[in-house]
Amino acid sequence: MLDLDSEHGPEVFETSSIESIEDLPSNEVISNLKTEDLIQITAEGFDAAATRNRLQKYAILDENTDFSGSINAKTLGNSGITVVQWAETKAQKLARLKKEIEGLEAENDAEQAELDTYLSSLQSMIQSAGTEGYYYQRIKQSLSEIDEVVENQIENQIGEISDANEPAQELKKLSTTSKPTSESLDRKSEFSAICALEARLARIEAAIGTPNTDPTVEHNFRTHLNEISRRVAVLSSPETSLEPVSQAVAHLNKELELLVANRRKVELHLGDRPQATTQANSTPFEARIDRIFSKLPDIETSSRILPALMTRLRTLHEVNSSLATSVGVTESIDKTLGLLLRELEDWLKNLESINGALDASEARFAANAKVVDEKIRAMENRMRKLIQNYKTDPE
Numbered sequence: 550m551l552d553l554d555s556e557h558g559p560e561v562f563e564t565s566s567i568e569s570i571e572d573l574p575s576n577e578v579i580s581n582l583k584t585e586d587l588i589q590i591t592a593e594g595f596d597a598a599a600t601r602n603r604l605q606k607y608a609i610l611d612e613n614t615d616f617s618g619s620i621n622a623k624t625l626g627n628s629g630i631t632v633v634q635w636a637e638t639k640a641q642k643l644a645r646l647k648k649e650i651e652g653l654e655a656e657n658d659a660e661q662a663e664l665d666t667y668l669s670s671l672q673s674m675i676q677s678a679g680t681e682g683y684y685y686q687r688i689k690q691s692l693s694e695i696d697e698v699v700e701n702q703i704e705n706q707i708g709e710i711s712d713a714n715e716p717a718q719e720l721k722k723l724s725t726t727s728k729p730t731s732e733s734l735d736r737k738s739e740f741s742a743i744c745a746l747e748a749r750l751a752r753i754e755a756a757i758g759t760p761n762t763d764p765t766v767e768h769n770f771r772t773h774l775n776e777i778s779r780r781v782a783v784l785s786s787p788e789t790s791l792e793p794v795s796q797a798v799a800h801l802n803k804e805l806e807l808l809v810a811n812r813r814k815v816e817l818h819l820g821d822r823p824q825a826t827t828q829a830n831s832t833p834f835e836a837r838i839d840r841i842f843s844k845l846p847d848i849e850t851s852s853r854i855l856p857a858l859m860t861r862l863r864t865l866h867e868v869n870s871s872l873a874t875s876v877g878v879t880e881s882i883d884k885t886l887g888l889l890l891r892e893l894e895d896w897l898k899n900l901e902s903i904n905g906a907l908d909a910s911e912a913r914f915a916a917n918a919k920v921v922d923e924k925i926r927a928m929e930n931r932m933r934k935l936i937q938n939y940k941t942d943p944e
Contacts, residue, residue, distance in 0.1 A: 639939045643932060650925065657921075664914075668907070698878060743875065750872060774858060777851045780844065801838070 637645075 639935055643935070646928065646932065650928070653921070653925075657918075664910075698882075743879070746872065750869065774855075774862075777848065777855070780848060798838070801835070
């Protein structure tokens with residue numbers, strides 16, 4: 550057996566660049582730490598609110614985790630992330646409770662201010678006593694507008710009547726002297742003036758007549774005027790000029806003269822025989838001509854006053870139409886007042902329901918305020934106890 554002698558050189562020991570494993574924390578120390586593995590967050594079924602609520606009280610401990618990538622880190626062999634859960638201190642609890650109480654007080658103050666605003670506005674609306682009430686002012690404004698319309702109508706009618714006839718002057722005097730000095734009598738005086746105008750108009754129509762009046766039953770000024778107008782129209786119509794009439798009258802005059810001459814001859818021939826009346830031999834046309842000639846003086850007299858009568862009738866017609874308009878306006882005013890009354894009734898019902906709701910809200914608010922006060926007192930007692938405990942045992 551061959552013995553080989555080998556020279557042994559110096560021993561070389563390879564050392565690791567990492568620190569000794571003795572410097573690493575033991576498993577017992579690691580197991581005692583409160584750790585939580587990193588939550589695997591996936592896009593599927595991710596809820597940001599739930600995740601925030603879960604992680605908002607946790608913080609990563611930089612003492613047991615190193616993200617620098619250095620191989621010299623003491624926690625190189627650790628896996629996962631070491632986190633710690635924040636515990637709310639007494640001071641933080643007190644600050645949070647104080648902030649919540651201030652928020653509740655601010656909400657109560659805002660609600661109370663809004664409720665006070667509503668109550669003040671409702672009280673101003675439902676205040677109906679005296680001249681400062683809401684309904685009084687609104688009704689007063691409506692009545693003043695109605696009075697303006699009625700006064701303008703009456704003034705326009707009086708202005709039209711004043712230049713037409715003397716009774717209209719009396720109406721104007723009556724309407725101007727009957728103006729009330731008090732606002733509470735405005736409506737009564739104006740309606741009385743309208744009734745007086747209607748009564749006078751009825752008397753004038755009864756004396757003059759209306760287009761619907763039967764001339765065979767009622768004989769008034771209009772009947773005679775219509776008859777005279779018809780006769781004047783017959784004489785002054787362009788279709789029946791006076792030249793043919795004058796020719797016919799001349800022819801009739803010649804025939805009448807011839808008839809008179811023949812009658813005289815017959816009378817001389819007959820002598821003492823009784824004479825027959827000429828009216829028996831007169832024709833209807835001659836009788837009509839006689840009636841026309843007998844009415845000529847009346848026609849001449851009527852022709853002088855006819856223009857004034859026609860003007861007065863036109864004025865009365867305008868007055869009648871204006872009064873009809875006034876009646877229509879009065880009816881519309883009555884309808885408006887009725888509508889306003891119904892609206893006021895609806896408002897009263899709504900106000901009653903609002904009052905009931907406010908009473909119920911006030912009762913609920915009082916109950917809630919009582920509960921909140923009790924909770925606040927209990928919270929204050931707890932806070933006092935916590936403060937006392939904190940002072941006695943700060944640790």
